[in-house]
Amino acid sequence: MTERLYRNDPYLVSFTARILEVEPRGDRLAVVLDRTAFYPTSGGQPHDRGALGDGAVVEVVEVVDEEARVLHLVERDEASAGLRAGRPVAGRIDWERRFDHMQQHCGQHLLSAAALRLWEAGTTSFHLGGESCTIDLAIPSLTEEQIHRTEDLANRVVWEDRPVIARIVSEAELAALSLRKAPSVTSDVRIVEVKDFDWSPCGGTHPQNTGEVGVIAVLGWERYKGGTRLEFVCGRRVLLHHRELRTYIGELVRSLSVAPADLGRSVAALQQFQAAQASELKAQREQLAAYRARELWAGAERLREGQQPLRLVVHRLEGTHPDALRALAAKLSGLPGTVAALGVPGSDGKAQVVLTRSPELGELHCGELMKSLAARFDGRGGGSPAQAQGGFPAGRLDEVLEAARTQLRGALPPLA
Numbered sequence: 317m318t319e320r321l322y323r324n325d326p327y328l329v330s331f332t333a334r335i336l337e338v339e340p341r342g343d344r345l346a347v348v349l350d351r352t353a354f355y356p357t358s359g360g361q362p363h364d365r366g367a368l369g370d371g372a373v374v375e376v377v378e379v380v381d382e383e384a385r386v387l388h389l390v391e392r393d394e395a396s397a398g399l400r401a402g403r404p405v406a407g408r409i410d411w412e413r414r415f416d417h418m419q420q421h422c423g424q425h426l427l428s429a430a431a432l433r434l435w436e437a438g439t440t441s442f443h444l445g446g447e448s449c450t451i452d453l454a455i456p457s458l459t460e461e462q463i464h465r466t467e468d469l470a471n472r473v474v475w476e477d478r479p480v481i482a483r484i485v486s487e488a489e490l491a492a493l494s495l496r497k498a499p500s501v502t503s504d505v506r507i508v509e510v511k512d513f514d515w516s517p518c519g520g521t522h523p524q525n526t527g528e529v530g531v532i533a534v535l536g537w538e539r540y541k542g543g544t545r546l547e548f549v550c551g552r553r554v555l556l557h558h559r560e561l562r563t564y565i566g567e568l569v570r571s572l573s574v575a576p577a578d579l580g581r582s583v584a585a586l587q588q589f590q591a592a593q594a595s596e597l598k599a600q601r602e603q604l605a606a607y608r609a610r611e612l613w614a615g616a617e618r619l620r621e622g623q624q625p626l627r628l629v630v631h632r633l634e635g636t637h638p639d640a641l642r643a644l645a646a647k648l649s650g651l652p653g654t655v656a657a658l659g660v661p662g663s664d665g666k667a668q669v670v671l672t673r674s675p676e677l678g679e680l681h682c683g684e685l686m687k688s689l690a691a692r693f694d695g696r697g698g699g700s701p702a703q704a705q706g707g708f709p710a711g712r713l714d715e716v717l718e719a720a721r722t723q724l725r726g727a728l729p730p731l732a
């Protein structure tokens with residue numbers, strides 16, 4: 317049985333105790349004391365951290381609530397070997413972490429109480445995370461104005477600096493209290509009261525006055541399992557969050573040279589501009605591809621003349637976007653009696669190759685041809701009968717294109 321010192325004095329940082337048991341727990345050791353200031357994970361509040369021992373300090377990495385006992389988990393090493401049953405030991409909790417949990421947990425009570433008072437929205441769950449906290453409210457949705465009013469009420473109670481009283485109540489007293497939620501235990505119910513505002517059964521650690529919560533800020537809210545999930549932070553976390561935002565927004569404000577209030581408009585204008593540029597670029601690429609295709613076609617090798625002319629285009633592009641390669645291929649295949657092998661070396665050491673043909677040249681299968689090129693030149697690729705794409709080592713691009721030229725000539729012999 318461990319006496320829980322944090323219940324009566326959440327401000328107790330160091331204490332002395334006697335070691336009752338030390339037992340293996342997986343890779344670690346579980347140390348049981350006759351009394352402890354370490355809060356074990358329970359009721360949505362994470363465990364404390366800290367250390368045991370006077371000289372050789374043993375770090376407490378986790379604290380577990382196990383019925384009547386509190387287990388202090390420590391690594392199994394030379395230092396922890398000194399922790400033996402029957403010996404006295406000093407303990408010290410990490411106060412910064414504990415106080416942060418007190419701020420978050422008390423802030424949660426206030427936010428939950430405010431949501432219940434204003435919107436009759438009960439709290440179905442609470443999570444105190446490393447970065448932020450959440451509560452799930454039994455209400456399908458909340459407007460921004462409702463969120464603001466909930467924050468305002470909870471913060472007003474913070475700034476009124478009301479006493480927070482934690483005590484075990486008798487059954488008779490319990491029946492007379494207007495509890496925010498039903499207790500999960502039947503005897504020795506501990507009530508955390510925020511003077512004249514909230515009465516909640518809770519085993520957690522809370523500051524003695526609401527003012528120590530500092531401030532409560534909702535970060536966001538969303539629909540969740542038919543209710544509403546609120547993400548929030550309290551106390552020092554609000555300051556940390558503000559600093560983070562100041563950095564992010566500062567970067568944006570500097571790079572866009574606008575006031576913070578104009579960021580939204582400025583980004584929307586940039587997006588619009590960018591979309592217009594992209595469509596302009598696309599049109600220009602198309603136009604350029606059409607010109608280039610005509611030019612290449614005019615200078616192409618003539619495999620056949622007469623009624624069914626056939627021209628072979630083999631071309632290496634430089635410094636061109638793969639989109640431009642595809643656009644050029646599309647334009648070439650739209651010209652009569654044309655087969656083309658196009659390639660472009662990329663900056664990543666790979667070259668892209670496209671094979672294409674006019675629709676009427678059904679006897680030529682570009683996909684099959686690309687596969688055979690890929691097999692010969694260490695590449696990958698394939699495609700449809702009308703068009704195929706492949707990737708090759710950039711250093712072999714010229715060889716690939718020459719091989720494509722020979723194969724295409726062979727596949728489409730000139731008419732006798």
Ligand SMILES: [Zn+2]
Binds near residue numbers: 359421425517518519
């Ligand atoms: Zn609580």
